[in-house]
Amino acid sequence: MSRSNPRVLSTLERAGGFASAQEVYRLMQREGESIGLTTVYRSLQSLVNDKIVDVLRRDDGEAIYRLCGDAHHHHLVCKSCGDTVEIEGGAIEKWAKVMAEEHGFRDVGHTAEIFGICSKC
Amino acid sequence: MSRSNPRVLSTLERAGGFASAQEVYRLMQREGESIGLTTVYRSLQSLVNDKIVDVLRRDDGEAIYRLCGDAHHHHLVCKSCGDTVEIEGGAIEKWAKVMAEEHGFRDVGHTAEIFGICSKC
DNA sequence: AGCACAAATGAAAATGATTTTCATTCCCAT
DNA sequence: ATGGGAATGAAAATCATTTTCATTTGTGCT
Numbered sequence: 001m002s003r004s005n006p007r008v009l010s011t012l013e014r015a016g017g018f019a020s021a022q023e024v025y026r027l028m029q030r031e032g033e034s035i036g037l038t039t040v041y042r043s044l045q046s047l048v049n050d051k052i053v054d055v056l057r058r059d060d061g062e063a064i065y066r067l068c069g070d071a072h073h074h075h076l077v078c079k080s081c082g083d084t085v086e087i088e089g090g091a092i093e094k095w096a097k098v099m100a101e102e103h104g105f106r107d108v109g110h111t112a113e114i115f116g117i118c119s120k121c
Numbered sequence: 122m123s124r125s126n127p128r129v130l131s132t133l134e135r136a137g138g139f140a141s142a143q144e145v146y147r148l149m150q151r152e153g154e155s156i157g158l159t160t161v162y163r164s165l166q167s168l169v170n171d172k173i174v175d176v177l178r179r180d181d182g183e184a185i186y187r188l189c190g191d192a193h194h195h196h197l198v199c200k201s202c203g204d205t206v207e208i209e210g211g212a213i214e215k216w217a218k219v220m221a222e223e224h225g226f227r228d229v230g231h232t233a234e235i236f237g238i239c240s241k242c
Numbered sequence: 243a244g245c246a247c248a249a250a251t252g253a254a255a256a257t258g259a260t261t262t263t264c265a266t267t268c269c270c271a272t
Numbered sequence: 273a274t275g276g277g278a279a280t281g282a283a284a285a286t287c288a289t290t291t292t293c294a295t296t297t298g299t300g301c302t
Contacts, residue, residue: 076220076224076226103208105235105238108235116229
């Protein structure tokens with residue numbers, strides 16, 4: 001396995017906590033950091049595994065990474081500008097639990113995301 | 122520009138109204154249809170422009186196309202054996218709608234999936 | 243210090259979806 | 273028939289991401 005390179009996390013923070021792997025890489029280069037693209041990808045992945053960052057997708061399919069609070073939440077994402085709002089998902093938690101029980105599933109987790117066009121766009 | 126090849130739409134329908142471009146292509150090939158991958162992409166894009174289909178992204182970034190207004194369902198997936206159950210998601214629809222309104226979003230869609238370990242595993 | 247071994251790194255190649263190019267074919271109105 | 277625009281698709285180009293693999297770095301041990 002591999003651990004995250006701390007400079008990657010620090011750069012992601014400096015980027016406003018919201019950037020693609022390529023962007024983090026270019027940013028580090030511009031700042032004179034010596035790092036390989038591979039390491040950036042690996043570090044981001046590892047941060048995702050550790051649930052320190054969240055990954056979502058731009059409309060063009062590029063993955064964007066963002067720091068996120070530790071509480072379990074969901075996202076409301078603008079398809080146009082990428083603006084993201086963290087929302088509460090109590091209804092989902094309950095739904096997931098009920099559905100899983102109904103079908104005899106255990107160790108249940110879920111993903112849910114809402115997307116649309118925000119008021120500014 | 123280009124108009125959509127009707128066989129592409131028909132195949133997407135037959136696929137359950139939910140498939141990636143590559144899947145539509147492979148499906149058409151398997152059924153003996155003579156069509157190029159390029160045409161599949163172009164047709165799907167055109168269907169998106171005409172708002173006949175919706176596009177979202179899988180976790181791996183692959184674009185999946187879905188017939189609009191399709192009463193869509195959600196999945197309960199076993200992490201161990203991959204078995205999948207289609208479940209009803211009325212609660213989610215409502216949740217998505219409320220959350221979106223609350224934050225001034227429009228043209229809202231959503232994704233939701235539950236995963237766990239099924240009774241057989 | 244010197245040695246061994248695991249983890250980290252990054253350049254380059256591989257992968258895979260999607261897009262672009264461009265030459266060819268099809269279709270339709272004259 | 274014929275000329276021109278639309279549709280098609282094979283092949284090449286793009287681009288993010290992953291994999292490979294050889295090299296470097298770090299760490300514990302003697």
